[in-house]
Amino acid sequence: EAGVTQFPSHSVIEKGQTVTLRCDPISGHDNLYWYRRVMGKEIKFLLHFVKESKQDESGMPNNRFLAERTGGTYSTLKVQPAELEDSGVYFCASSQGGNGYTFGSGTRLTVV
Amino acid sequence: GIQVEQSPPDLILQEGANSTLRCNFSDSVNNLQWFHQNPWGQLINLFYIPSGTKQNGRLSATTVATERYSLLYISSSQTTDSGVYFCAVVMGYALNFGKGTSLLVTP
Numbered sequence: 001e002a003g004v005t006q007f008p009s010h011s012v013i014e015k016g017q018t019v020t021l022r023c024d025p026i027s028g029h030d031n032l033y034w035y036r037r038v039m040g041k042e043i044k045f046l047l048h049f050v051k052e053s054k055q056d057e058s059g060m061p062n063n064r065f066l067a068e069r070t071g072g073t074y075s076t077l078k079v080q081p082a083e084l085e086d087s088g089v090y091f092c093a094s095s096q097g098g099n100g101y102t103f104g105s106g107t108r109l110t111v112v
Numbered sequence: 113g114i115q116v117e118q119s120p121p122d123l124i125l126q127e128g129a130n131s132t133l134r135c136n137f138s139d140s141v142n143n144l145q146w147f148h149q150n151p152w153g154q155l156i157n158l159f160y161i162p163s164g165t166k167q168n169g170r171l172s173a174t175t176v177a178t179e180r181y182s183l184l185y186i187s188s189s190q191t192t193d194s195g196v197y198f199c200a201v202v203m204g205y206a207l208n209f210g211k212g213t214s215l216l217v218t219p
Contacts, residue, residue: 042212100145101157106154106155
């Protein structure tokens with residue numbers, strides 16, 4: 001089966017611009033998560049979808065971040081407007097049942 | 113929230129050496145996973161191991177849930193083992209990550 005796919009793998013944008021990250025989970029996985037690792041720090045939870053519904057978005061840093069999961073399939077994470085401190089690696093993961101989490105390769109975001 | 117502590121924070125090994133990485137957690141958990149973040153930033157799942165022992169090639173992991181720790185063993189290390197090793201535990205549904213162990217294996 002295909003794994004979790006993230007696009008793009010890298011993105012370099014200027015401060016104030018908008019960036020949209022995409023995640024395609026493993027087919028059939030109801031649970032989809034976004035995490036991020038800011039340079040040198042631990043990986044932090046951002047939010048959790050169950051199908052198309054946001055189950056928990058307590059980890060979203062502020063209202064410049066918007067996540068959607070239309071139709072319960074792929075998800076997007078938009079950052080608007082981007083700030084320097086948003087730089088880091090954004091990971092998506094999916095899970096189903098009690099079989100653990102599968103992560104995508106991540107999107108490395110650099111805001112300059 | 114649950115605390116996840118990993119040790120050591122940094123480790124340098126010569127190729128061929130063995131090592132043990134430790135993960136302590138502060139509460140009962142539903143799940144524990146070990147990940148390897150390679151130099152390209154990819155997060156690779158190594159083990160899903162809420163309890164017991166598993167082995168995969170040169171790597172093995174043991175979780176003693178009642179004592180709230182897990183160990184990751186790397187034997188005969190290779191330069192490709194370099195990167196950051198993360199332990200993550202689950203309470204409910206979200207993973208809580210430790211700060212990781214940064215491993216460098218030198219030729």
